[in-house]
Amino acid sequence: MNNLTRRQSQVLEYLEQCQERTGLAPSTREIQEHFGFASQTAALNHLRALERKGVIRRQAGKARAVAIASQLRREQIVDVPVYGSIAAGMGEAALEQEEEGMVSIDAVTVGLSRGARLFALRVRGDSMEGAHLTEGDLVILEQRPGRSGDIVAALIDGETTLKRLVVDRAGAWLKAENPRYPQLHPMEGLSVQGVMVAMVRRCGVAA
Amino acid sequence: MNNLTRRQSQVLEYLEQCQERTGLAPSTREIQEHFGFASQTAALNHLRALERKGVIRRQAGKARAVAIASQLRREQIVDVPVYGSIAAGMGEAALEQEEEGMVSIDAVTVGLSRGARLFALRVRGDSMEGAHLTEGDLVILEQRPGRSGDIVAALIDGETTLKRLVVDRAGAWLKAENPRYPQLHPMEGLSVQGVMVAMVRRCGVAA
DNA sequence: ATTATTCATGTTCGATTGAACAGTAGCTTG
DNA sequence: CAAGCTACTGTTCAATCGAACATGAATAAT
Numbered sequence: 001m002n003n004l005t006r007r008q009s010q011v012l013e014y015l016e017q018c019q020e021r022t023g024l025a026p027s028t029r030e031i032q033e034h035f036g037f038a039s040q041t042a043a044l045n046h047l048r049a050l051e052r053k054g055v056i057r058r059q060a061g062k063a064r065a066v067a068i069a070s071q072l073r074r075e076q077i078v079d080v081p082v083y084g085s086i087a088a089g090m091g092e093a094a095l096e097q098e099e100e101g102m103v104s105i106d107a108v109t110v111g112l113s114r115g116a117r118l119f120a121l122r123v124r125g126d127s128m129e130g131a132h133l134t135e136g137d138l139v140i141l142e143q144r145p146g147r148s149g150d151i152v153a154a155l156i157d158g159e160t161t162l163k164r165l166v167v168d169r170a171g172a173w174l175k176a177e178n179p180r181y182p183q184l185h186p187m188e189g190l191s192v193q194g195v196m197v198a199m200v201r202r203c204g205v206a207a
Numbered sequence: 208m209n210n211l212t213r214r215q216s217q218v219l220e221y222l223e224q225c226q227e228r229t230g231l232a233p234s235t236r237e238i239q240e241h242f243g244f245a246s247q248t249a250a251l252n253h254l255r256a257l258e259r260k261g262v263i264r265r266q267a268g269k270a271r272a273v274a275i276a277s278q279l280r281r282e283q284i285v286d287v288p289v290y291g292s293i294a295a296g297m298g299e300a301a302l303e304q305e306e307e308g309m310v311s312i313d314a315v316t317v318g319l320s321r322g323a324r325l326f327a328l329r330v331r332g333d334s335m336e337g338a339h340l341t342e343g344d345l346v347i348l349e350q351r352p353g354r355s356g357d358i359v360a361a362l363i364d365g366e367t368t369l370k371r372l373v374v375d376r377a378g379a380w381l382k383a384e385n386p387r388y389p390q391l392h393p394m395e396g397l398s399v400q401g402v403m404v405a406m407v408r409r410c411g412v413a414a
Numbered sequence: 415a416t417t418a419t420t421c422a423t424g425t426t427c428g429a430t431t432g433a434a435c436a437g438t439a440g441c442t443t444g
Numbered sequence: 445c446a447a448g449c450t451a452c453t454g455t456t457c458a459a460t461c462g463a464a465c466a467t468g469a470a471t472a473a474t
Contacts, residue, residue: 005419005420005421007420007421008420020283022266022272022274023264023273023274023275023278023279024232024266024269024271024272024273024274025231027269027270027460027461027462028461028462028463029460029461029462037421037422037423038422038423038424039422039423039424039425040461040462041422041423041424041425041463041464041465042421042422042423044462044463044464045420045421045422046420046421049420057230059229059231060462060463061429061430061461061462061463062231062234062271062430062461062462063234063270063271063430063431063460063461063462064231064269064270064271064272064461065229065231065271065462066230066231067229067230067231068230070286071230072230074286074309074311075309075311076227077284077311079277079281101315101316102281102282102313103312103313103316104281104282104284104311104312104313104316105310105311105312105313105407106309106310106311106312108308109308109310109311109345109407109409110407110409111409111410129339132336132339132340132341132344132408133339134339137339138316151410196410197409197410198407198408198409198410199406199407199408199410200312200316200317200405200406200407200408201339201405201406201407201408202316202317202318202404202405203318203358203403203404203405203406212449212450212451214450214451215450234430234431234432235431235432235433236430236431236432244451244452244453245452245453245454246452246453246454246455247431247432248433248434248435248452248453248454248455249451249452249453251432251433252450252451252452253451256450267432267433268431268432268433268459268460269431269432269460270430270431270432270460270461271431272432
């Protein structure tokens with residue numbers, strides 16, 4: 001795969017750098033200037049060599065028409081906003097506000113359709129330990145109605161928590177995946193804010 | 208944020224579409240043709256409007272110099288190759304071959320430095336349940352020597368497994384985070400293939 | 415020794431392209 | 445009703461830019 005000459009690697013690296021910084025591919029003359037070539041043809045030849053080796057793709061005649069193959073092959077990436085840990089009284093409006101950061105991940109590995117409204121919450125406490133969720137885990141949820149057995153972020157009697165949703169003859173209620181926590185049967189109402197579709201854990205110094 | 212007119216949204220959508228398909232921003236004349244404008248100025252004005260509203264960034268005079276702001280703000284994204292589940296006798300060479308797919312995730316949320324050599328493995332079995340890892344979880348590992356307490360993929364007596372690394376007076380050994388599994392004390396040697404730095408779980412129909 | 419490849423210079427050509435200028439029309443706001 | 449914004453048309457200009465051609469030199473492969 002890496003049968004590139006030193007110069008070609010340098011040019012490729014410069015291309016990646018440009019696209020990360022400016023979102024834009026450089027023109028042949030910009031490449032020329034960056035490497036101190038006396039001729040623009042030198043840059044053009046390197047681009048042609050990289051294209052021949054399949055590392056980049058170009059479109060004849062068009063300006064700055066350089067795309068890095070590895071980034072095109074990549075699956076679509078979704079940006080998921082992270083709202084703090086689960087807070088009481090979190091409504092639709094509140095979701096828009098308390099943005100804490102972003103997670104970007106490719107759509108395929110988390111198995112979600114583009115267009116789905118997503119958000120993420122950080123797990124607090126150990127009430128879902130039985131479902132292998134622990135303090136600090138980042139749960140990605142989709143805003144849609146939940147089915148029995150789903151892990152959901154739900155608003156129950158004015159407070160929002162992450163629990164497993166159970167629907168049976170007794171109606172809908174929430175079950176903590178930890179024997180030390182009680183089942184939650186709604187007094188007034190239960191509204192599902194989102195259904196867990198994926199999870200990301202970051203291991204710091206110690207897991 | 209979304210104080211865009213209908214046309215402006217359409218143009219923005221077209222820009223995103225172009226960059227996803229070709230990795231390239233369209234020229235004003237391509238925008239003109241796509242929307243059936245009779246004048247190229249119409250496209251240019253829409254770009255100017257989008258820039259004024261902060262949705263895109265442009266560079267005066269340069270061809271196709273359109274970058275979508277939300278994608279520039281995004282953190283660097285790393286591509287991690289996924290090798291199947293943990294197989295026996297997996298060496299450096301084997302790593303290069305049995306590629307199964309790719310995970311793309313932003314570098315910040317998994318907390319890893321760019322340049323680190325990364326790979327991912329799918330967890331098989333329940334020997335690490337105590338560390339909240341379960342069947343099907345995708346563990347992201349960095350190729351570097353492990354420290355005591357790290358969860359590592361290690362080659363021990365010719366077989367590779369995912370376990371917690373413990374280094375004490377008795378030397379280095381592996382500990383399963385599940386009381387039903389034995390501790391692994393190496394007979395011949397123990398070589399750490401990678402240290403767990405993050406984990407991604409995908410929830411299918413049922414979690 | 416010959417050939418191919420890489421890396422480079424110097425120049426020219428024509429197409430692509432952003433930008434500017436001069437208008438027209440509809441629609442909303444004060 | 446004037447002012448301002450959106451949404452265009454039609455035209456011109458000059459800078460940008462890819463591409464081609466001629467040429468040369470160093471290195472690796474055959």
